[in-house]
Amino acid sequence: EQRFGLELDIDRFMIVAGSDFNMGAMESKGVNIFNTKYVLANPETATDVDFANIEAVVGHEYFHNWTGNRVTCRDWFQLSLKEGLTVFRDQEFSAAMSGGDENEAARATKRIEDVRVLRQMQFAEDAGPMAHPVRPDSYVEINNFYTMTVYEKGSEVVRMYQTLFGRDGFRNGMDLYFKRHDGQAVTCDDFRHAMADANGRDLAQFERWYSQAGTPRISVTTSYDEGTRCYSMTLTQGYAHGAPAARATQKGPLHIPFAIGLIGPDGADLPLRLEGDASAQGTTRVLELTEMQQTFTFADVMVKPLPSLLRNFSAPVIVDYDYGNDELAFLLAHDSDPFNRWEAGQRLATRELLALAGRAAAGQPLDVTDALVDAFRRVLTDESLSPSFRELALMLPSETYLAEQMTESDPAAVHAARQFVRKQLATALKREWLTAYERNVTPGKYEPTPEAAGHRGLKNLALSYLPELDDSAQAVSLATAQYEAANNMTDRSAALSALLNAQAATGNDVASKALEDFYVRFEKEPLVIDKWFALQATQRGTAQRPAIETVRALMGHPAFNIKNPNRVRSLIFSFCAANPAQFHAADGSGYAFWADQVIALAALNPQVAARLARNLELWRRFTPALRDAMRAALERVASEAKSRDVREIVEKALA
Template sequence: NRVTCRDWFQLTLKEGLTVFRDQGFSADMNSAPVKRIEDVALLRASQFSEDAGPMAHPIRPDSYIKMDNFYTVTVYEKGSEIIRLYHTLLGPQGFRKGMDLYFQRHDGQAVTCDDFLAAMADANGEDLSGVGRWYSQAGTPMLTVSTAYDAAKKSFTISTHQVTPPTNGQPDKLPVLIPLKVGLLGPDGQDLPLHLEGKGDLGASTVLRCDAEHNSFTFTDVAVEPVPSLLRGFSAPVKLVVQGQTDDHLRLMFAHDSDPFNRWEAGQRLYMKLLLQLYSAAAGAASSVPLAERCAAAGGVPGELVAAFRAVLEDGKLDGSFKAMAMRLPSMAEIVDRIDEADPVLVWQVRHYVYQQLAQQLRPQLEAAIKANDVPPGTPYEFNAQQCARRVLRNMSESILGSLESPEIQEQLLRRFREATNMTDRMAALTVLCDTDTPGREQALQEFYEVNKDKPLVLLKWLAVQASCALPGNIAKVRALMQHPAFTITTPNCCYSLFLGFARSVNFHAADGSGYEFIGDSVIKMDKINHQVASRIAGAFTTFKQYDKERQAMMVAQLRRIAAVEGLSENVFEIVTKSLQQV
C-alpha cells in the first residue's frame, strides 16, 4: 500500500502483485507443486474462457463503462502470472533487485504498470519491452513447439511459433515475451545435462526467451534423442501445442518428470486426449444408443491409462495432495475449450463415464488409499501439510468411488459425513452425496442445515453444493431454495452461491433451455436490487459461442431479453451488449 495506482486502469499493478504474494505464501505453507497446479487449473478453467469471450480485455484495460466489471480473473489471476514472468525471467535475486528499486523510486507515490516494468528492467539491465505487451494485449497466446534431433551432430533443436488470436477491438497482435522453461528427458526419464549453443552448460533446466513470432534454440552434446519437458512450472500463461508428442512421451513424463507441474500436466494431456476421443465417438453415434455403449465401442478407457493412474495412486514417494491432483480429470470448461460448438451435457456425461470406469477398475486401490489415510472417528482436527494431504487424497478417492452410486459406497459417505470432525471432510462427503438420488442425500442436507442454521457463512456452502448438483431437473430444487430461510436475495454472497453455483453446473445447459431462462430471470430481478451482482450473473452467458448452435440460440435469446429491459443498469448493459456484438 506504500505504492498505489495512479488510476483504475492500473489496478493489476497492485492486485496482480498481491495475488502473486498470496500464492507464494500458500506454497510455502503447504505443497508448492500442488499450489501451482491449483492456480493454473483456476486460470485455465476461468481466465482462458474470459480471454476467448466478448469480455476479453488486457490485464490493464484501455476503456470501460463500469470499472465494477473489471474486478476479473484477468486483472487478478492473469495479472499475477505476469508478475511471475518477471520472477521466471530474472530469477529470485533479479526479481528482488527490481522490487527494491521499485520501492526506492516510488515509495509514497501513485504510479503505473510501466513504472513497475521500468524498475525491473533497469535494476537488471534487461530489455523487457516484450513483457510490456502483456499489459496491453488481450487474449491467450498459442505457442506451438516443434523439435528435431540430429543423431550425427548430437544436437536437438526446439522451434517455436507464437500467435495470439484477435479479440474485441484488437484484430492484430504483436509477439510477447514468453519465458519457456525447458528440460530434456532421457529414455529412463532422468534429466539430461543441457548445453545450449552459445551458452554453455545450463544444468538440468533453463529458460528460453521466445520474443518473436518464430524462435529457434539448439542444444548440443545430446547423446540420445530426448523427450522435451516444455513450459515447466507453467512458466507463461499460454496454450501449448507440442507437435509430434506421443502417448509414450506423455507416459514417460507422467511417471518420471522431475518437474512436478509437467508430471501432472502429462497426465492431464493423456486424460484430455481420451476425453476428446470418447466425446467425438459419442457425438457421432446415434443418441438412442446408451452412452456407455458408445464410449465402449470407441475403446473405452485403455488399460495403459488405468495402469498410469494406478502407478500414481500406489507411488509411496508422492505427496498425497499431488496424487489427488493427478487423479482429477480436466474440468468441463477445459474440455469445452477444446471442442468446436460443444454439447456441454455430453461433455459432462463422457467425463462422468471415465470416472466410473476408473472407479470400477481401480476400486481395490482406491479403497486401500482411503483406509491408509483414514483416522479413527472423533480424532481431533489438525491443520498441517501432512494431514491436509491425507484428507485430500482420501476425499478424492471417495469422490471417484462415489460415481459408482452403489448403496455400500453411499452408506460409507453418509457415515463419513456424520463422523467428520472438520468442514473439509464434511463438505467433501456432502458434495458427493448431493449428486446421488438416494435417501442419504436428503438426510445429510437436512442434518447439515440443522447444525449450521445460525451460521450464515457456512450456509453459503450448503446453498452452493445444492445449486451445483448434477442430478437431472435440479432447477426445481434451486427455485425452491430461493424461498428457503437460508437464502437472502439482498445478500450478494447468497446470490453468488445459488445463481453462479447453478450457472457452473451441467443443469444450466439443460436441452430445453430452462437453465438459461432461470439465469435470465435472475439477472433481470437482481438488476433492480444490486447492479454489480446482476452483472456477475450475466457473465454466465458470455461464453455462448463455445456451445452447439441450439444452445447458442437460446443463450442469445436470453441476452436479447435482458437487453430489452427498460432501465437496465450500466453494469449489465456493458456485459450484455459486448456479448451480443459477437452474434
C-alpha cells in the same frame, strides 16, 4: 515480511467483517473491510480450503499496504499494478506457508491450483467479448474491470519477471521500485522500468504483455540429429482464438520466458548446453522467445530426448506439441518438474475425454483405454508422491474446461463422457480407491495443516469416485459413517456430497436424512448454510428431478435471501457456473432462470448481477440449438435489465 523486507507501518492490522459485502476484501489502510467468508473459521464450520483461502486473503490485503497503498495507481487503467503484483505476492506467501520453500512438491501443488483457475477462467475471458489487456485502455464501468485478466494474468506477468531474473533479481527490482516510488501514484511502466534497471536488461518489448489482449499460443517442433548429437527446438508464437477486439491489440511478438527440460529414455534429466555455451547449465533452461519464430539448438545430447515444455508454467500461454499417449504417460511417470507431471496427466485425460465426447455426441459406444486407467493406477498407488499432488493428478479436467476446448461446446456430450470415465475408473480401480481412502484417514484432533489437508483431500477424492460403482452400497456406507463421525467440515461436507452423488446415480433416497441433519445442525451458521445451498445446486440431478427444480425450490427456502451476495453466489452462481450439464439443459430452462436472476439482481445489486451476466458471454462457441436459446436470453436481459454494469456485459456479448 522476510521475503520482501516489507512490514506494516502501523501498530495494528485491523479488520472489520460483514456478511453482505460484494467483494472478498478491501485494503483500506486504517481498517480493512472483509467478507466474513474470508475471516471466520473453526474446524466445525470451515473446510481445509476455507482455512487456506482465509490465510491467502488476509495475506493479500496485508501485502496491499505496500503494493497498493504506499505505492498506488496513477489511474484506474493501472489497476493491475497493485492487483497483479499483490496476487503474485499472496500466491508466493501461500506456497511458502504450505512448506514450498523447503519442499518442491508443496510449491508445485499451489502452482497447479493457481494455473487451473487461470486456464479455466482467465483463458475463457481472453477468448470472449470482454477480452482486454492486463492494462486496459478504456472502460465503460470500472466495476467490470476487477477481472481475471487484471488479477490472475497480471500476476503471471509479474511472475515472469521472477522467472527471467530469479528470486534475487526480482527482489532487487522490488527494492528499486519502492526506493523510487514510495508515497507515489505510478504506472505499470514504472514497475517494469524498476525491474529492467535493477537487472541491467532492456524490457521494452515486455511492455506488450500489458497492452496486448488474448492468450498466446506457442507451437513447438523438434528434431534430433544422431550424427551430430544436436537437438533443435523451434518455437513459433501466435494467439489462440479470440474476439476481434482482442486481435486488434496484437501488434507484435511478445517476450516469453519458456522453461524447458530434456528427458532421456531412462527418465533422467539431461544436461542442457545451448550451442555457443561453453558448458552445460543445469537441467532446466529458460529460453527467451522474442521473435515470431526462433530455433534453439542443444549440443552434446547423447540420446534422443523427450521434451518437457513450459516447466512450472513459466508463461501464461497455450503450448501445442504433438505428444503421443505413450510419451504423456512417460512424462507423468518420470518428469522431474512436478507441474509438468501433472500437466502430462491432464493432457492424456483431456485427449481421451474429448474423443469420447465426440463419440457421445454422435451416439456411438464409449470405452476407456487401458493407457488412461494404468496411468491413474500408477499415480494412485505411488506412495512417493504427496497426497495433495496425487489428489490434483487424479482429478479429471472439469466439464467447463473440456467444453472450452471444443470447436463447438457440447455440455451434454462432455458430461456423458466425463461421467463414463469416472465410472470406469471407479470400477477398474475400486480396490485402489478403497486402499487410498483407508490409508489417508486423519484420526484425532483436526489440524488445518497442509499435510493433514493433503491426506483428507486424497481420501475424499477416493470417496467421491465410489458412488459411480454399479453397486454403490459400500460408498453409501462409508459416506454415512464419515458424515456421522466427522469432527470437521471438510469431512462432513465431502461425505454429504458423496451421498448426494449416490442418490443421483441410483435414484435411491440415501442423502435426505444427512441433508436435513446438516441444515438443523448449522442453521445458525450463515457460511455453512451457504455450503448447504451450493452442494445441492451443483448436484447432477435426475430425470425425475433435474437440478433446476431443486434450485427453484431452494429459492423459496426461508434461509435464502437474494439481497445477500454470499447466498446468491452459493445457490444461483453455483448452479449457473458450476453445474454446466444441468445449466445448459436442452430445453433452455437454465438460460431462462439465468435471465430472471440477472434482471432481478440488476435492480438490487448491479455488481453481482454483472458477474452473473458474464455466464453467457461465450454463447457463440456452443452448438446451434444452445446458441439460439442463449442469444434469446441475452436479448431479454439487454432489454429489461436496468443496470449499466449489466448492459455493458450483454451488449458486448451480443455485438
